[in-house]
Amino acid sequence: MLALHNGKPVRQNLLPYGKQWLNDEDKNEVWNILNTSMITQGNQVPKFEEHIADITKTAHAVAFSSGTAALHAAFYAAELRAGDDFITTPITFAATANAGLYVGATPVFADIDDRTYNLDVTEASHKITTSTKAIVSVDFTGQPADYDGFRELADNHNLVYISDGAHSLGASYKGEPVGSQADMTMFSFHPVKPVTTGEGGVIVTDNSVYAERLRLFRSHGITKENISTTEPWYYEMKDLGMNYRMTDIQAALGTSQLKKLPDFIERRQKIAQAYNEAFSTLKNVKIPYQLKSTKSGWHLYILRLELNNLKKGRRFIFDALRAENIGVHVHYIPVYYHPYYQELGYEKGECPIAEKWYEEVLTLPLFPKMTDNDVHDVVLAVTKVLNEV
Numbered sequence: 001m002l003a004l005h006n007g008k009p010v011r012q013n014l015l016p017y018g019k020q021w022l023n024d025e026d027k028n029e030v031w032n033i034l035n036t037s038m039i040t041q042g043n044q045v046p047k048f049e050e051h052i053a054d055i056t057k058t059a060h061a062v063a064f065s066s067g068t069a070a071l072h073a074a075f076y077a078a079e080l081r082a083g084d085d086f087i088t089t090p091i092t093f094a095a096t097a098n099a100g101l102y103v104g105a106t107p108v109f110a111d112i113d114d115r116t117y118n119l120d121v122t123e124a125s126h127k128i129t130t131s132t133k134a135i136v137s138v139d140f141t142g143q144p145a146d147y148d149g150f151r152e153l154a155d156n157h158n159l160v161y162i163s164d165g166a167h168s169l170g171a172s173y174k175g176e177p178v179g180s181q182a183d184m185t186m187f188s189f190h191p192v193k194p195v196t197t198g199e200g201g202v203i204v205t206d207n208s209v210y211a212e213r214l215r216l217f218r219s220h221g222i223t224k225e226n227i228s229t230t231e232p233w234y235y236e237m238k239d240l241g242m243n244y245r246m247t248d249i250q251a252a253l254g255t256s257q258l259k260k261l262p263d264f265i266e267r268r269q270k271i272a273q274a275y276n277e278a279f280s281t282l283k284n285v286k287i288p289y290q291l292k293s294t295k296s297g298w299h300l301y302i303l304r305l306e307l308n309n310l311k312k313g314r315r316f317i318f319d320a321l322r323a324e325n326i327g328v329h330v331h332y333i334p335v336y337y338h339p340y341y342q343e344l345g346y347e348k349g350e351c352p353i354a355e356k357w358y359e360e361v362l363t364l365p366l367f368p369k370m371t372d373n374d375v376h377d378v379v380l381a382v383t384k385v386l387n388e389v
């Protein structure tokens with residue numbers, strides 16, 4: 001009997017959809033920094049940045065106080081402003097599009113690929129106008145976007161290509177780590193993301209002009225480089241920037257976490273594989289499609305329901321799984337559904353594939369610290385609920 005109907009739940013405590021994995025080594029690294037004199041603007045941020053550039057095979061990494069701040073800086077570095085459009089996907093966290101709004105630019109939403117759930121290159125190409133200045137793809141769930149397709153599109157139309165890789169640190173595209181494919185790529189270090197610094201983010205780029213602008217924007221638009229006097233106290237504010245710096249406390253945690261990234265990704269892949277095996281034989285659900293040319297970071301595992309064949313809707317299945325203490329979720333509400341975007345004039349119907357997709361999906365728990373028992377509970381609960389509907 002379903003827990004929703006007062007049966008015994010599959011597990012006694014709620015399993016969240018994602019969470020961090022911190023160990024004593026991580027905590028010691030943070031403790032060590034707290035005992036030094038530089039808890040911010042010391043040497044830990046540059047060290048962390050070097051490590052990120054190294055694993056993503058990029059020339060520059062610039063760390064920020066959050067992934068959202070990093071995206072804001074990328075739009076600044078790309079010199080987008082009022083009157084400029086950029087094309088992005090509606091199936092992402094609102095921050096992707098919001099970051100463009102911060103500089104006055106206008107998001108234009110293009111539809112997704114029905115197989116990968118990522119922004120579709122052809123759909124994006126149909127939205128290009130003379131106002132378009134950038135393409136912003138998202139490696140949704142950790143599966144890399146069609147980087148070659150967007151690179152070609154961006155080059156043909158003289159657009160800046162920004163990638164939101166909040167889900168894909170440690171993923172690979174055609175055998176190479178995600179990072180150098182777009183002009184600038186963002187990674188987030190929020191606790192549910194591949195590795196964490198509490199809050200934090202980074203932009204990686206091979207372009208030194210962008211890197212310089214990113215650093216300027218991160219610290220009030222202030223610089224000590226190329227200034228007109230030799231007075232030792234002197235610095236110049238060259239543009240209106242923010243204080244978007246990461247602290248050394250966060251960077252020390254990040255460096256420690258990065259050592260575990262390969263193990264984290266491997267564990268995520270194992271869990272996804274266990275789900276795939278269990279659910280590929282289950283009726284009326286679709287497991288996530290994976291391109292052969294990419295290796296996903298498996299940030300999210302999304303089960304797609306074939307609602308036409310089910311007696312109950314997504315809401316019932318969601319409630320039933322929550323009652324079994326499985327912390328299912330829905331990622332994401334199409335960005336332009338939000339009241340703020342509706343008030344800006346965006347209308348439903350813009351991206352029909354994404355909108356239909358949104359009605360059919362559930363995110364299952366997936367994080368490296370899940371035990372085999374946790375995975376088993378999810379499989380048991382999903383099977384139990386789907387057999388009832």
Ligand SMILES: *Cc1c(COP(=O)(O)O)cnc(C)c1O
Binds near residue numbers: 095138
């Ligand atoms: C988490 C996330 C962000 C924002 O990152 P923060 O570090 O939380 O500011 C942006 N885009 C996507 C797709 C995300 O998942």
